[in-house]
Amino acid sequence: RICLIGKSHKGDNPLLNYVVNNSLREHPVLTKLRLRTMEDSRNSMLVSPEQAQFMANLIKLIKGNKTIEVGMYTGYNTLSMALAIPEDGGVVACEISDDYVQIAKPFFKEAGVEKKIDIRQQTALKTLDELLEAGEAETYDFVFIDADKINYDNYYEKSLQLIRKGGIIAIDNVLWGGNVINPDKDDVTSQTIDQLNKKLLKDQRVDLSLLTVGDGLTLAIKL
Ligand SMILES: C[S@@+](CC[C@H](N)C(=O)[O-])C[C@H]1O[C@@H](n2cnc3c(N)ncnc32)[C@H](O)[C@@H]1O
Numbered sequence: 001r002i003c004l005i006g007k008s009h010k011g012d013n014p015l016l017n018y019v020v021n022n023s024l025r026e027h028p029v030l031t032k033l034r035l036r037t038m039e040d041s042r043n044s045m046l047v048s049p050e051q052a053q054f055m056a057n058l059i060k061l062i063k064g065n066k067t068i069e070v071g072m073y074t075g076y077n078t079l080s081m082a083l084a085i086p087e088d089g090g091v092v093a094c095e096i097s098d099d100y101v102q103i104a105k106p107f108f109k110e111a112g113v114e115k116k117i118d119i120r121q122q123t124a125l126k127t128l129d130e131l132l133e134a135g136e137a138e139t140y141d142f143v144f145i146d147a148d149k150i151n152y153d154n155y156y157e158k159s160l161q162l163i164r165k166g167g168i169i170a171i172d173n174v175l176w177g178g179n180v181i182n183p184d185k186d187d188v189t190s191q192t193i194d195q196l197n198k199k200l201l202k203d204q205r206v207d208l209s210l211l212t213v214g215d216g217l218t219l220a221i222k223l
Helices: 014-021 028-037 049-061 076-084 098-110 124-133 148-162 188-202
Strands: 068-070 090-094 119-121 141-144 165-171 205-210 215-220
Touching: 014 049, 014 124, 028 049, 028 076, 028 098, 049 076, 049 141, 049 165, 068 076, 068 124, 068 148, 076 090, 076 098, 076 141, 090 124, 098 119, 119 124, 124 148, 141 148, 148 165, 148 188, 148 215, 188 205, 188 215
Parallel strands: 068 090, 068 141, 090 119, 141 165
Antiparallel strands: 165 215, 205 215
């Protein structure tokens, strides 16, 4: 697997440590949540704090108010987005696992932003469909796609319907450890991500950047 930069919380890259030490401004409750998440056996799923900060800054830049997280895990990025949006803003957080929802909730409360966060504990596809059925098409400013990779294309298409013009869809893990380059015949996940990357290149509905941050972060900006 090709390691681009890696996850900063693993602390094994001196240059990345320098970047984090000289640019990360982490809210104290985010720090607590990150440390709590490191106790979880699946902590490699956690977004890196500098990536979460970058996305929070993007949200502020576009004056984002309504956001969605597809795959909340223990809530680090959801909390980061909730802290970045105004008081009347909201985050719809999609997560199927009750264990992770229960870890996240006390931290949302401690940070005083629990009223901004609408946790939908069911499949993310169901939640995105419900938002569309509720007439919320083209009302969202920012979507972060970070759940099961097999459904990435579905998440992208539904997000594109939900996002307003000028809004941003951020898609995580689009390099899948480098395995998107000539994926093996039986590696369906890498093939799925590679197909989405190639589809996005030609997608005239969005402006596009694929950032070599972490495991690859695509930004698709709706035209
Ligand atoms: C990579 S983690 C998300 C990390 C998180 N975005 C963060 O910032 O730390 C993916 C999460 O998606 C959840 N998930 C997987 N399949 C899902 C589905 N179909 N619907 C909703 N959540 C799902 C998993 O339980 C897991 O918590």
